[in-house]
Structures are given as C-alpha cells and as structure tokens.
Amino acid sequence: xxxxxxxxxxxxxxxxxxxxxxxxxxxxxxxxxxxxxxxxxxxxxxxxxxxxxxxxxxxxxxxxxxxxxxxxxxxxxxxxxxxxxxxxxxxxxxxxxxxxxxxxxxxxxxxxxxxxxxxxxxxxxxxxxxxxxxxxxxxxxxxxxxxxxxxxxxxxxxxxxxxxxxxxxxxxxxxxxxxxxxxxxxxxxxxxxxxxxxxxxxxxxxxxxxxxxxxxxxxxxxxxxxxxxxxxxxxx
Amino acid sequence: xxxxxxxxxxxxxxxxxxxxxxxxxxxxxxxxxxxxxxxxxxxxxxxxxxxxxxxxxxxxxxxxxxxxxxxxxxxxxxxxxxxxxxxxxxxxxxxxxxxxxxxxxxxxxxxxxxxxxxxxxxxxxxxxxxxxxxxxxxxxxxxxxxxxxxxxxxxxxxxxxxxxxxxxxxxxxxxxxxxx
Numbered sequence: 031x032x033x034x035x036x037x038x039x040x041x042x043x044x045x046x047x048x049x050x051x052x053x054x055x056x057x058x059x060x061x062x063x064x065x066x067x068x069x070x071x072x073x074x075x076x077x078x079x080x081x082x083x084x085x086x087x088x089x090x091x092x093x094x095x096x097x098x099x100x101x102x103x104x105x106x107x108x109x110x111x112x113x114x115x116x117x118x119x120x121x122x123x124x125x126x127x128x129x130x131x132x133x134x135x136x137x138x139x140x141x142x143x144x145x146x147x148x149x150x151x152x153x154x155x156x157x158x159x160x161x162x163x164x165x166x167x168x169x170x171x172x173x174x175x176x177x178x179x180x181x182x183x184x185x186x187x188x189x190x191x192x193x194x195x196x197x198x199x200x201x202x203x204x205x206x207x208x209x210x211x212x213x214x215x216x217x218x219x220x221x222x223x224x225x226x227x228x229x230x231x232x233x234x235x236x237x238x239x240x241x242x243x244x245x246x247x248x249x250x251x252x253x254x255x256x257x258x259x260x261x262x263x264x265x266x
Numbered sequence: 267x268x269x270x271x272x273x274x275x276x277x278x279x280x281x282x283x284x285x286x287x288x289x290x291x292x293x294x295x296x297x298x299x300x301x302x303x304x305x306x307x308x309x310x311x312x313x314x315x316x317x318x319x320x321x322x323x324x325x326x327x328x329x330x331x332x333x334x335x336x337x338x339x340x341x342x343x344x345x346x347x348x349x350x351x352x353x354x355x356x357x358x359x360x361x362x363x364x365x366x367x368x369x370x371x372x373x374x375x376x377x378x379x380x381x382x383x384x385x386x387x388x389x390x391x392x393x394x395x396x397x398x399x400x401x402x403x404x405x406x407x408x409x410x411x412x413x414x415x416x417x418x419x420x421x422x423x424x425x426x427x428x429x430x431x432x433x434x435x436x437x438x439x440x441x442x443x444x445x446x
Contacts (some may be wrong), residue, residue: 034439037438037439037442037443038435038438038439040442041435041438041439041441041442042438044410045406045409045410045434045438046347046348046351046409046410046413047409047415047416047434049355050352050355053348069442071340072445072446073442073445074340074343074344075337075340076390076391076445077391077410078337078339078340078343078344079385079389079391080381080382080385080391080407080410080411081302081343081347081381081411082298082339082343083380083381083384083385084298084301084302084305084381085298085301086297086298086300086301087297087298087300087301087304087310087313088297088300089296089297089300089310089313089314089317090314093296093314093317093318094289094292094296096318097292097318097321097322098285100318100322101285101288101322101325104322104325104326105326106283106325106326106327106329239283240283252283252284252285253282253283254283254329
C-alpha cells in the first residue's frame with residue numbers, strides 16, 4: 031500500500047465505513063503497520079472533537095449496576111509486564127520450549143507427590159480446569175472436596191509480583207457474589223481450607239485474581255483475572 | 267468535562283484493576299457517551315446498551331490503551347463508536363417504518379450539521395472541514411457523526427452512490443492532509 035492508500039483506508043475506518051470483517055482486518059494490519067496505526071489514531075483523535083460537541087444525556091438509574099454485574103465474569107486483557115504467565119506463549123523464549131516444558135513437569139511432579147499424601151482419603155466432588163486468560167491454555171486444576179477445602183494443582187508456574195498476592199475465588203451464586211477461598215504468593219500444589227459454602231454446583235465459576243497484599247481490600251475481586259474455569263463433577 | 271490527563275490517569279488505574287476508577291469514569295463520561303451513541307443508534311435503550319458494553323470493554327481492555335499513541339477520551343469514544351456502529355450494521359433491530367425513514371434521515375442531517383457548527387472557531391477540524399465543498403463536508407459528517415453508510419448518505423443527499431463514494435474518498439484525503 032502506498033501512503034495515499036493507507037490514508038484512504040484509515041479514513042474509511044475512522045468514518046465507520048468498513049464492515050465488521052474489514053474493520054477487524056484493518057485492526058490486524060495495524061498491529062504490524064505502525065504508520066497505518068498512527069494515521070488512524072491521529073485522524074480518530076481529530077474527528078473525536080465532533081463527538082465532544084454532544085451534550086450529555088440522561089440514562090437509566092441502574093446502568094452502572096448492570097455494568098458492575100457484568101464485570102464479575104468479564105475476562106481482562108492484562109498489561110504485559112504483570113506476570114510471566116501472559117506473554118510467554120506468544121513468542122518462543124530463547125532455547126525454545128524446553129524451559130517451559132521443564133517447569134510444567136516439575137509442577138506436575140510436585141503435584142503428584144503432594145497428592146499422594148494429601149488427598150488419598152478423599153475424592154473431589156468437583157473439578158475445575160482454570161484456563162490462562164492470556165491464551166486459554168490450561169493453567170491450574172482445582173479439586174473441590176466435600177469438607178469445603180479445595181486443592182490447587184498448577185500446570186504452569188506463575189507468581190504474584192512483589193506486594194501482591196494471588197487470590198482464589200468462587201462464585202456460588204450471583205446474588206452472594208464472589209467468595210474468597212484463600213490467598214497465596216505463587217501457584218503451587220496446595221490445599222486451602224475455604225469458608226463453609228453450599229456444595230458446589232456443576233458450572234460454578236472458579237478464578238484466581240491478582241490482588242494487593244495481603245488480599246483484596248474490598249472482599250471482592252478487584253484485580254485482573256489470571257485464570258478462570260467452571261466446575262464439573264468427575265465421573266465415578 | 268474532566269481534563270484529558272484525568273481521563274488518562276483513570277484509565278491507568280482501571281488497567282491495574284481499580285474498579286472505583288471505572289466508576290468515576292462512568293460518572294464523568296456516561297452522559298456524553300450515551301449522547302454520542304444515540305446520534306448513531308437513535309434509540310435511547312440501544313444507546314444505553316452500547317455504553318454498558320463499552321464500559322465492560324474498557325474494564326477488559328484498559329491495559330491496551332497506549333498513552334503515548336492516543337488521547338484517552340478519543341480512545342473511549344472510539345470504543346463507543348465501534349459498538350454503536352456494529353449494532354447499527356447488525357441491522358435487525360434498527361428497522362424504521364417507511365413513514366419514519368425520511369424524517370429519521372432528516373434528523374440525522376441536522377445532528378451532523380449541529381456537531382460541525384458546535385466546533386469551536388479556530389479548531390483546526392472546523393477550519394479544514396470548512397475548506398471542503400459543501401457536499402463533501404456533509405457526506406463526511408453524516409458518516410462520522412451519525413454512522414450512515416455510503417448508500418444512506420446517497421439517499422440523504424439525493425446523489426448517485428458512485429458520486430457520493432468519490433466525494434467521501436476525496437474529501438477525507440483532503441481533510442487528513444489539511445489536518446496533518
């Protein structure tokens with residue numbers, strides 16, 4: 031594309047003349063073409079002066095409440111530097127996948143050993159596989175036991191940065207909201223006692239968020255969701 | 267209207283997972299964003315739905331906002347505009363009865379011209395838009411402000427589709443050159 035073609039395309043994008051598929055394609059191209067992205071951002075910034083002329087209008091009183099309800103389960107795209115978990119899959123580290131494979135093996139090995147001592151007496155009533163929000167790969171297995179305890183088995187190693195903790199949550203029902211099951215500095219094979227809750231149901235949400243130390247200040251998830259999944263009963 | 271740096275610092279807090287910052291942003295901007303969405307989707311309920319989706323998207327994607335590359339308010343407006351345009355293009359719910367069509371298009375014309383008139387004198391955008399032929403300017407305003415498609419602009423301006431496409435293309439290029 032020459033400069034005029036790019037200006038033309040950026041112009042159509044900003045005016046809203048591309049259909050959804052073409053707009054998506056344009057955004058993908060922008061990720062690789064800083065000049066094109068710059069043209070669109072500049073023109074959009076200039077044209078937004080027209081939007082700023084709109085006089086504010088009223089809206090339904092519960093609009094914010096509706097948004098808040100949606101936030102509980104909305105997955106977030108994380109800023110790259112937060113955790114090693116995020117960007118790892120996108121670019122192979124020097125030396126290829128070997129270091130990652132090794133860390134997964136270590137995590138699985140540790141889980142297996144701990145499991146033989148910790149969980150022999152009980153079978154989980156529910157199992158949830160929590161997926162990494164960055165690339166939807168399985169990152170943690172949660173086993174839920176009848177005594178309200180949960181066992182975490184990490185499949186990837188990840189840790190909270192200094193001054194923050196990983197906090198494990200479940201959502202027994204939307205009315206109660208998310209309930210904390212415990213906090214830990216880094217993903218490891220661990221059993222958390224958990225508060226007394228009704229028996230989990232199939233499809234119940236489990237997630238781990240990043241929170242300020244020593245845990246969410248509000249008692250609800252405030253930080254980005256790192257991994258998330260839904261419970262399913264094991265076949266007996 | 268809060269200062270630009272305030273919107274930016276709210277976005278930075280939202281990116282770190284601060285929900286109170288999102289609530290503040292909502293208090294500051296929801297009314298204007300509803301108005302912007304309504305210029306495009308026309309119906310109050312749909313405009314509110316757009317803003318609801320947009321704030322969830324802001325929560326999810328605030329980390330992608332790059333302060334070095336764009337201003338925060340424009341980023342927010344872009345999200346709202348895209349949601350509104352997608353809703354419009356999905357089509358199904360936007361049907362007008364025949365009798366309403368012309369009046370609706372007339373309203374849109376007025377919205378588009380009012381937005382232009384409301385730009386501050388001396389604003390580069392106003393100057394550059396003002397330098398375009400009237401038809402090119404109106405076509406561009408109808409697309410941008412009210413989200414009309416090429417075909418709808420052609421119907422509104424009572425001009426052939428090919429001519430309207432050429433107006434918009436030439437007009438937009440001139441506008442970008444003038445603004446850069």
